[in-house]
Amino acid sequence: MSDGELAAYSLVELAVDRLRRDILSGRTDPGERLVEEQLTKRLGISRAPLREAMRLLAEQGLVEHIPRRGARVATLSDADVGELYEIRDILERHAVTSRPTGADLAGLRSALDVIRAATDQDDRLELANAHRRFHVEVVALSGNRQLTALYETVLVKIQLYMAVNMRREAEVARAEDGVLRHERLFAAVERGDATEILTALSAHGARTYLTR
Known part of the structure; x- marks a missing residue:
């Protein structure tokens, strides 16, 4: 893995950790929208590692991707x-x-x-x-x-x-x-x-x- 790939991976890990903490600590409610522009500014990362982090969080069942509406914290009825x-x-x-x-x-x-x-x-x-x-x-x-x-x-x-x-x-x-x-x-x-x-x-x- 090159230095650039390692840096990008580290940014993904950072985003996953920060967002996971927010979600599982109750700081963000189920169904709350996760807006890319806001998150890139808050986390200080670009869209590419953020999107990969969101994909990984979706695999963990913590994030949902809604067609034409973006991502949100996962919900249950x-x-x-x-x-x-x-x-x-x-x-x-x-x-x-x-x-x-x-x-x-x-x-x-x-x-x-x-x-x-x-x-x-x-x-x-x-x-x-x-x-x-x-x-x-x-x-x-x-x-x-x-x-x-x-x-x-x-x-x-x-x-x-x-x-x-x-x-x-x-x-x-x-x-x-x-x-x-x-x-x-x-x-x-x-x-x-x-x-x-x-x-x-x-x-x-x-x-x-x-x-x-």
Whole structure:
């Protein structure tokens, strides 16, 4: 790869990273237009690397290209989001009720530590990723790898909306409230009481800020 090609590739990586952070942190809403002229100025790059970055983000399911209208942040219908949350709940409840005793909580504890740190630093992308990891770790305690893999694909699909939910929640609630919810869920898991875990999951408030 020549120096020119390497530089162009680096610009693509830069654009992918910046736009991905904006999208998954909830700074940009699902359906928000991505205007080339604005983005080239903001990122300080030309159209060619930006378009390649948008293509890569589209492959990741984060960007949609609309004929004659340009690109926008990917969207799901309200029905799609509701159905994905329903699937998430079903998988979580199955995992919790089938969890073997004595499961290792190190991964769950680590994810909770990241949630605390990201909340303190107001790092929205890290916080969104940590929330996803925490819930994946809850399901992974079931010991069912196929169930865990399926569950994680569902969470990735709705992370855009989970990030928006957390951003809107931050506007009306204390930042530490999210930490406290996950601490309560962790404590329930640590005690191994399936009924208490299900109650904590039900009170988790995932759907409260779905309206767009």
